[in-house]
Amino acid sequence: MRTIGIIGGGQLGRMLAMAAARLNFRTVILEPQPDCPAAQVANSQIVANYDDEAALAKLAEACDLITYEFENVPVAAAERLARALPVYPPPKALEVSQDRVTEKQFLNGCGIETARFHAIDDQEQLEQALADFSGIGVLKTRRLGYDGKGQRLFHHKTDDAAGAYMALGNVPLILESFIAFEREISIIAARGTDGAIACFDPAENIHRNGILHTSTVPASVGETTTAAARAAAATILEALGYVGVIGVEFFVLADGTPIVNEIAPRVHNSGHWTEAACVVSQFEQHIRAVTGLALSDGARHSDCVMQNLIGDDIEDVPAWLAKPNALVHLYGKSEARPGRKMGHVTWLI
Missing domain, CATH: 3.40.50.20 (Rossmann fold)
Known part of the structure; x- marks a missing residue:
């Protein structure tokens, strides 16, 4: 064994x-x-x-x-x-994904479109970059940010940027241009040791306070958008010599064009729906990939919505358990805290 x-x-x-x-x-x-x-x-x-x-x-x-x-x-x-x-996935995938500037340079080098960006190493560079973006953008730490942490939004050109670099910790930052998107989707994809690639259907994601709230499948996108997102995921997997499951997040523009927001070299929160709506979940898919077993084709048998249970949402579990077609998955955490993911529920629709 x-x-x-x-x-x-x-x-x-x-x-x-x-x-x-x-x-x-x-x-x-x-x-x-x-x-x-x-x-x-x-x-x-x-x-x-x-x-x-x-x-x-x-x-x-x-x-x-x-x-x-x-x-x-x-x-x-x-x-x-x-x-x-x-x-698996290879260390190169970690190196690329741990720095937002490196990640975007990698994606652009693969011919994949992202938001425009500037690397920021001091307050002066921040002010110059904001001027280039007409005072509007998303300022993020280059490393270690997640679930909306380590970010600041500049909504208007009149927003005061004074002290913003220091406020985010005097660490390397990235300023990204705003993307006028209609929705957010993600693709969960996998590549095996033999190079085979399989993708699950795209999920449409809604965030609250920077944390994923729900993922709905099918997403409200057309076949052209889905095909483009799958192709981008496959390009990333091939370029990294990847083995395992990856999460790729996209902004979808009004014309249906998917723009990559970020990649996660691991199983992903927006793929939790697969354990209820697919025969093979993203977790089993990852284990199959890294151990050299055959990949599932990623087909789903049901439409569904996955919702994170965050903080005090754990108190709603008895009500969720009483609902038909709902699969509840708890994470074994003893203490509920604001913003802490305690579990998730997926219901079939």
């Missing part, structure tokens, strides 16, 4: 471990938090930081291959592991 090492012990690692068990694989979690959500269902946990050399050596010795549940795994740690055993 082969063993898969999973770096990261949150809910995505938890669902990967559950999918791996169904296919007769063992899992070992590397995560500094004891009794993390993933360790509750995995075979064992190594309690250590992600860059702990002794822990990485122990993980490599215990496993046949390594994957990860989040994109902020230290690249050096992934490269160290890759010298000893397969690491």
Whole structure:
């Protein structure tokens, strides 16, 4: 029986471990938090930081291959592991996705359109970049931002930019131009060790306070938009020599053109619907990909809506359980906090 090492012990690692068990694989979690959500269902946990050399050596010795549940795994740690055993997705995917400027340069180099952008390293560069964008744009940290954190919006050319660079931590930033989009969609795609590629149907996503609220399938887009989004995902997978599942987020313009917002080299929140509406979920698809098994074609058998349960939404679980056609998935977190993802529910429509 082969063993898969999973770096990261949150809910995505938890669902990967559950999918791996169904296919007769063992899992070992590397995560500094004891009794993390993933360790509750995995075979064992190594309690250590992600860059702990002794822990990485122990993980490599215990496993046949390594994957990860989040994109902020230290690249050096992934490269160290890759010298000893397969690491999927490859460390290059981490390197590209961890810096928003590097990510956009990579995408543009693949011929994929994104928002216009400027790298920002001080207040003066910010003011010059805002002038180029007529005072309007989205300012973000280049690294470590997620769920709307590390961002500031400039809606009008009269918005005061004074002190904005310092307010976001005196760290490298990126200013992105506003995209006049009609909706947001995402594609969950996978590439196997043999180069085979499969995509799930696009989901239409709605965010609240920077956090994904719902994903609805089918998305309100035409076949041309869907085909273009799938093609962009396939281009990204091929360019990275990728193995595993990836999430690609898009803005869709009024004419149906999809513009890539960002990529996530892992299973993705907007793909949780697949566990209820497809025979093979994104989590099983990822396990199949990294272990060399045949990929599912990604077909769905039902339309659905997935909703995140955030913070006190956990109190609504009894009501959700009483509803027909609803699948509730909780993450094993003992404390509900504002903005914390406690679980999700997907209902078939």
